[in-house]
Amino acid sequence: xxxxxxxxxxxxxxxxxxxxxxxxxxxxxxxxxxxxxxxxxxxxxxxxxxxxxxxxxxxxxxxxxxxxxxxxxxxxxxxxxxxxxxxxxxxxxxxxxxxxxxxxxxxxxxxxxxxxxxxxxxxxxxxxxxxxxxxxxxxxxxxxxxxxxxxxxxxxxxxxxxxxxxxxxxxxxxxxxxxxxxxxxxxxxxxxxxxxxxxxxxxxxxxxxxxxxxxxxxxxxxxxxxxxxxxxxxxxxxxxxxxxxxxxxxxxxxxxxxxxxxxxxxxxxxxxxxxxxxxxxxxxxxxxxxxxxxxxxxxxxxxxxxxxxxx
Amino acid sequence: xxxxxxxxxxxxxxxxxxxxxxxxxxxxxxxxxxxxxxxxxxxxxxxxxxxxxxxxxxxxxxxxxxxxxxxxxxxxxxxxxxxxxxxxxxxxxxxxxxxxxxxxxxxxxxxxxxxxxxxxxxxxxxxxxxxxxxxxxxxxxxxxxxxxxxxxxxxxxxxxxxxxxxxxxxxxxxxxxxxxxxxxxxxxxxxxxxxxxxxxxxxxxxxxxxxxxxxxxxxxxxxxxxxxxxxxxxxxxxxxxxxxxxxxxxxxxxxxxxxxxxxxxxxxxxxxxxxxxxxxxxxxxxxxxxxxxxxxxxxxxxxxxxxxxxxxxxxxxxxxxxxxxxxxxxxxxxxxxxxxxxxxxxxxxxxxxxxxxxxxxxxxxxxxxxxxxxxxxxxxx
Ligand SMILES: Nc1ncnc2c1ncn2[C@@H]1O[C@H](COP(=O)(O)OP(=O)(O)OP(=O)(O)O)[C@@H](O)[C@H]1O
Ligand SMILES: [Mg+2]
Numbered sequence: 001x002x003x004x005x006x007x008x009x010x011x012x013x014x015x016x017x018x019x020x021x022x023x024x025x026x027x028x029x030x031x032x033x034x035x036x037x038x039x040x041x042x043x044x045x046x047x048x049x050x051x052x053x054x055x056x057x058x059x060x061x062x063x064x065x066x067x068x069x070x071x072x073x074x075x076x077x078x079x080x081x082x083x084x085x086x087x088x089x090x091x092x093x094x095x096x097x098x099x100x101x102x103x104x105x106x107x108x109x110x111x112x113x114x115x116x117x118x119x120x121x122x123x124x125x126x127x128x129x130x131x132x133x134x135x136x137x138x139x140x141x142x143x144x145x146x147x148x149x150x151x152x153x154x155x156x157x158x159x160x161x162x163x164x165x166x167x168x169x170x171x172x173x174x175x176x177x178x179x180x181x182x183x184x185x186x187x188x189x190x191x192x193x194x195x196x197x198x199x200x201x202x203x204x205x206x207x208x209x210x211x212x213x214x215x216x217x218x219x220x221x222x223x224x225x226x227x228x229x230x231x232x233x234x235x236x237x238x239x240x241x242x243x244x245x246x247x248x249x250x251x252x253x254x255x256x257x258x259x260x261x262x263x264x265x266x267x268x269x270x271x272x273x274x275x276x277x278x279x280x281x282x283x284x285x286x287x288x289x290x291x292x293x294x295x296x297x298x299x300x301x302x303x304x305x306x307x308x309x310x311x
Numbered sequence: 312x313x314x315x316x317x318x319x320x321x322x323x324x325x326x327x328x329x330x331x332x333x334x335x336x337x338x339x340x341x342x343x344x345x346x347x348x349x350x351x352x353x354x355x356x357x358x359x360x361x362x363x364x365x366x367x368x369x370x371x372x373x374x375x376x377x378x379x380x381x382x383x384x385x386x387x388x389x390x391x392x393x394x395x396x397x398x399x400x401x402x403x404x405x406x407x408x409x410x411x412x413x414x415x416x417x418x419x420x421x422x423x424x425x426x427x428x429x430x431x432x433x434x435x436x437x438x439x440x441x442x443x444x445x446x447x448x449x450x451x452x453x454x455x456x457x458x459x460x461x462x463x464x465x466x467x468x469x470x471x472x473x474x475x476x477x478x479x480x481x482x483x484x485x486x487x488x489x490x491x492x493x494x495x496x497x498x499x500x501x502x503x504x505x506x507x508x509x510x511x512x513x514x515x516x517x518x519x520x521x522x523x524x525x526x527x528x529x530x531x532x533x534x535x536x537x538x539x540x541x542x543x544x545x546x547x548x549x550x551x552x553x554x555x556x557x558x559x560x561x562x563x564x565x566x567x568x569x570x571x572x573x574x575x576x577x578x579x580x581x582x583x584x585x586x587x588x589x590x591x592x593x594x595x596x597x598x599x600x601x602x603x604x605x606x607x608x609x610x611x612x613x614x615x616x617x618x619x620x621x622x623x624x625x626x627x628x629x630x631x632x633x634x635x636x637x638x639x640x641x642x643x644x645x646x647x648x649x650x651x652x653x654x655x656x657x658x659x660x661x662x663x664x665x666x667x668x669x670x671x672x673x674x675x676x677x678x679x680x681x682x683x684x685x686x687x688x689x690x691x692x
Contacts, residue, residue, distance in 0.1 A: 050530040075532045086527030090325045102317045103531040147527075 009058035020210035033201030034190035041210040079153035094128040104151035118150035138169025234289035318541035343500025362390040362407040369415040406430035423448040490568040499621030513591035550584040589674025596681035640670040
């Protein structure tokens, strides 16, 4: 079942197009990652999904219902973890979660149980009676999450939930994302941290200048740029290497010598490793190591956008 | 509606968790009472000026006038029937007692009559004099019944009474005019503090926008209309509390006599509460941040309060400023209170009530218009 479906979603601010014709579908049970540099349009997209911002054009369907026609339904099925921490400094952790959960109509013992459960989930049970002013950045982020999950939404949207926090809190948060997912929640996750997205997301969309420029599983994304491969060969004395002979081998595009390493870029669909090795043996150059470089998401991102994620 | 009440509950909780807010909302109005007490209460009580119009010169009238003059904090002066009215109107006299022809006879015959008390300041002024006077006259009248026509017996009784009653006569005058001024000024200060606390509470909207919780709230099933409604209701609760506290503390702790039924003061101040909320919402709608809100607040609250006579009576101001005051809601409220204190009935003050309601409505409309414009340009950063 599709939890969320975006069709030609567009948002303008004056002449500036922040989100440009974004279309995608997210299935139940997915952890869907949004990757993009600063100002790519991630938060704007998310704000439209959560009903905070009207789209200039396009449709948003949550559980097959158009959200602007079913506002209450949509809002009660979404748990929003905003990029900017939104909690009340004057209320205790417990009161914060209780207040937000109450807005979704929970009352009485059910409310109490859900609040305790949410605090437990983010590991703040022992600090429930404390005020967030005394919390670390990571604890505030965790409280921010607890406020969004107590009403057990179908779709949880996390906008950079791990910005600026210690590794311990980050692991805690990543684990809880996994746990929430195992409990049946569908999750949208945006981040600047490639390794996070690579670790937890089942599907990823790369968004740049408001447009989705690539979308798919990690493997599919990598496959986009794997029409070439890099072979790194460590040698003893590269002085006698004849680059033009090496380049003449079928499929080889580029050869660079970097100290003791000969870096060969080759077409991926030509099986030429044997002939390359043969060349080294024939030339009497001693091979010490052979590495085939697998492409990672960083290279994917770099290739597609011309920038690294944290430019 | 359930979710609105949930919001109200939370707003009250946040408000009363902060000691500063508690002090601002509940402490300051009481400070207003104390300031008023210091302004009017410190110098002891003033005298009640009673004018006497005497059409019935006789021993009994002379003694009665002596009796009135002998009451503590009362002095009398003889006035002509023609000037009496003017002097009361100007305020040089608090009330006028007229002894008509036949007064002495009526007393001697046992049924006192042909005496009138007139005042424009209402029942509390005359009530004090009246109660003593009635008591006095009834005693004298009773002698004639006891004497049963014996002139000597009557004279004897009368003489004894005249000598003794000066000894037993006591009574501290409840100083009504001063009490009124204190009430008036206390309400003046209360209004200013109501404005401050209303803006402080509506400012929660601005603070929540800056603190991002406002947008977080809008991602829950709450919409902005419900949110503003909850803010208004919270504000109303707080101001009702303020009004009640001031009335209770003023009358029960400081024993200031308001001389207007409590409910009339309450309803009048409730009208002002609506004005304060409307104004504070307008301020919030125009202010883009908490700091600009503070600036607007400083520009509006204290100056208008001063110009309307919330700090000291407006009579001391020059004419031009008095004219400006007509455009300020506080002066209309003080005017209403004044008229109520003069003994006018609430129902007769519909013009004042209408003007006050119009102020409230105008502020609400301005706020609503500005809010809707803000939404159109969608400030979201
Ligand atoms: N209310 C607004 N008015 C004008 N421009 C806006 C507004 N909100 C966002 N933008 C612009 O839209 C673009 C996308 O912003 P958005 O916040 O969606 O980026 P993002 O991908 O979430 O970035 P980050 O990683 O920094 O959070 C930015 O260039 C931003 O300046
Ligand atoms: Mg963002």
